[in-house]
Amino acid sequence: MATRTQSKSKTGSQSKTTGRSTAGSKSASTSRTASKPASASRSRSSKSQNEDMPNSKFHQLFLDGLKDIYWAEKALVKALGKMQKAATSEELADAILTHQEQTKEQVSRLERVFESVGQTAKAKKCPAMEGLIEEGQEVIDDTDEDSAVRDAGLIMCCQKVEHYEIATYGSLRTLAAKMGHDEAAQLLEQTLNEEKETDVLLTQLAESSINEEAAAE
Ligand SMILES: [Fe+2]
């Protein structure tokens, strides 16, 4: 069943070099025109914040979050491959395979998010996802091959991953929207919806048959 369609390379959809400078490019050098620290006085007027965003700590937080989830998605492409091979039931294996393909697209989509805010995609290790992936490996190590219990365990791990992603994409989407990065917000929302759908699908798989079979083993 592992009919891998590995043709879709992650560079495929991002090769357009639209040097879109949504604000990031010209920011670094020329921004410091006013020398006052403008901290306390700023808090009252939140309307015209957007111009200052690219250099702000808030924007930095957003970029750090993007780097974190970019690392996580790339790590997941590999991890899902392992889980897919380890799954017992065909339905679960298929669902994981589908989500692996989706995850590859999400990596590309993240590259477009970076691009839309004038940044090059960069990954920063995500310890949370590293831990969740490790848990998936533990389930594989600790359960019998061809058992429904293994599938139940894999679903649990996958759902932990989805919930982490849902939290991350939901927050990043909200930050992007707040800063007026509309394209980024829209792309992040698209992935957010895919993660939510995957979570629902996993619940359905568990509840429709897998948990029952696992209980009977
Ligand atoms: Fe994802």
Ligand SMILES: [Fe+2]
């Ligand atoms: Fe996911």
